[in-house]
Amino acid sequence: MARATKKTKNMDNETRAKLVKLAESVVKQVQKKENPIIQIPTRSLSNVHFDPKKKMIRMGDQKHSRMFFNTSMARKFMQTMLVASTVKGELLRSGKTTSIRDLYYMMKHTVEGTRENTFEEQDESDPIIEDLEVSVDSLREELHLFASNKGAMVGDMTIVDSGDTIDLRRMGSGGWSIPSIVEPNVVQFKKVNAKFILLVEKDAMWRRLNEDKFWQKHHCILLHGQGQPPRGVRRLLYRMVNELKLPLYVFVDNDPWGYYIYSVIKQGSINLAYESQRMAVPSARFVGLSSFDKDRFKLPSNVTIQLTPEDINRAKQLLSYDWFQKAAWKKEIRNMLRAGVKLELEALSKKDISFASDEFLPKKIKDKDWLD
């Protein structure tokens, strides 16, 4: 919570300094009677590339200028300053965090002496927040803004969350609900016996593995992100992999959406390329479902689902991405296209309700039968 620990204060001071620097540069320009300009790194596809060395999707160096004395930019200039000022004046000052929707409401007002609103809709304020993130190089979480709370975690580890010690070995059937902000000042890792991390796409499979105490038998950390993992889950994965030096396995449906979930965890996404270096986990391993698993594990034929035209298009698109150019991945995706079917995690239950916990996953990991 809002406890002003030393760590929190340090992080906040750093973010505050960045925002003050931005404001001061504008003030200086005003004092020199220049047209105030802010430089904003460009967040478009043209400025995004796959970095084969770092193995992640990254943003390039292109920037564009946002000027105050420019009829097409003045409104956005004002909005950028307003976001920066509200984050510093309201959130950092009070030590409180809020949602991006809430921030929109906090900032929305009619400019004095005019009939002009600062923001009309949230879709005006969201991109400005992203502009500010890249301009001052602060993650949204460092600006005290959160996304939705999604996902749960159990496992062979104790954590501290906002000063509360939470033993993830004693979290029952529900687990610890993963908050949106998991920066080091909020969440710390303690007493870690886990040997690896397993991220499961679906909460139903997560529940099965938790009920089977998979994490206890195999000494791991078990989490799900309810489909595409939200920022909190991705950031937590990043931190656990880098700080605890644990391997990460990703367990998803065999369909283009499952491949995509894996790829966002591994190398980041095009839209949020500027966050890759603090979110992406290039060492992540894909343990399935693979399109070869149906034969390898002798799953019955009636558990497959026909690919839709949309699935087929999406799979072909994935084949064209730089980050799916490894031979093994091309083979994997082409095999799915050839078979014309997809497989959900639930298909494993057809063999036995605990087949995933008792046989599939242990064998996959033991045999190093993964894609990376």
Add this chain to the structure above:
Amino acid sequence: MARATKKTKNMDNETRAKLVKLAESVVKQVQKKENPIIQIPTRSLSNVHFDPKKKMIRMGDQKHSRMFFNTSMARKFMQTMLVASTVKGELLRSGKTTSIRDLYYMMKHTVEGTRENTFEEQDESDPIIEDLEVSVDSLREELHLFASNKGAMVGDMTIVDSGDTIDLRRMGSGGWSIPSIVEPNVVQFKKVNAKFILLVEKDAMWRRLNEDKFWQKHHCILLHGQGQPPRGVRRLLYRMVNELKLPLYVFVDNDPWGYYIYSVIKQGSINLAYESQRMAVPSARFVGLSSFDKDRFKLPSNVTIQLTPEDINRAKQLLSYDWFQKAAWKKEIRNMLRAGVKLELEALSKKDISFASDEFLPKKIKDKDWLD
């Protein structure tokens, strides 16, 4: 988890006995060389009514017959038996739980000697599960089936979940993730200091209240269900209200969707009318947002959002429901329609980021300014 506690065993034995009774009645009919028939309570609008005494939406007494020797019913008859048999033979036997999607996969196979599949799609098996629930009068959770895990909880209470003691006062910023199955054999309540329960529609507002330690200052239990609360959250509310004798306050957006969320918690839904008596909380109180709160709490005018034509239609529909016939409710809904605008929980942040925690909710509860 699957620990075979005494409570679990008792509950499972009861459910098993009901399923066996259903099967035996079919066997008897076969032995008498009669056409096997199952009686299934009718789950359609015609068999649903609002019970003004119990103050909940309930299912009537209509039943229909499902026969084996009837070309239009034989397939469904087989499916009903298959669901009952899989629940008993796989889930109750092993003490394991699963999702309804998983159950679909477990049951799907080609009938021997034919090219006929037991089920083609999950939308065939889901209604059969509901048929079985009403036929043997067992909640889905008692059949060891779960819905999605959604929602989180903190507060002035300790619980036991699957044998693990969890102090909800020490759950950090994340909270305990509410599982889908919260029956007494899984979740028990201990050391309860809470004086009331507060259900919040949105996780962002939940997070704000948790960060402000609202539950600590006001001794309450604080939970959210990520929008429309899932079954686990509704069942948990029911149990806490009835077993702990605590009042329940519901805190939602001021729009037809917020009214609807409240009404489902309070008197159940038309679709799941047969579950009202084990899910509905007729004593639930609506603490806002009310369409009168904008004036009462002097919220600025630019925090409102225009009602869409869909909102207006939905609001008019609510006005026609039996359970919205109280004068105060008609006034509330008509006032929203007259103003032509809706209000989100975030609108309160416009006054101050902690306005909801520090002023709005304490005043609402102190002044008994609620609708019920």
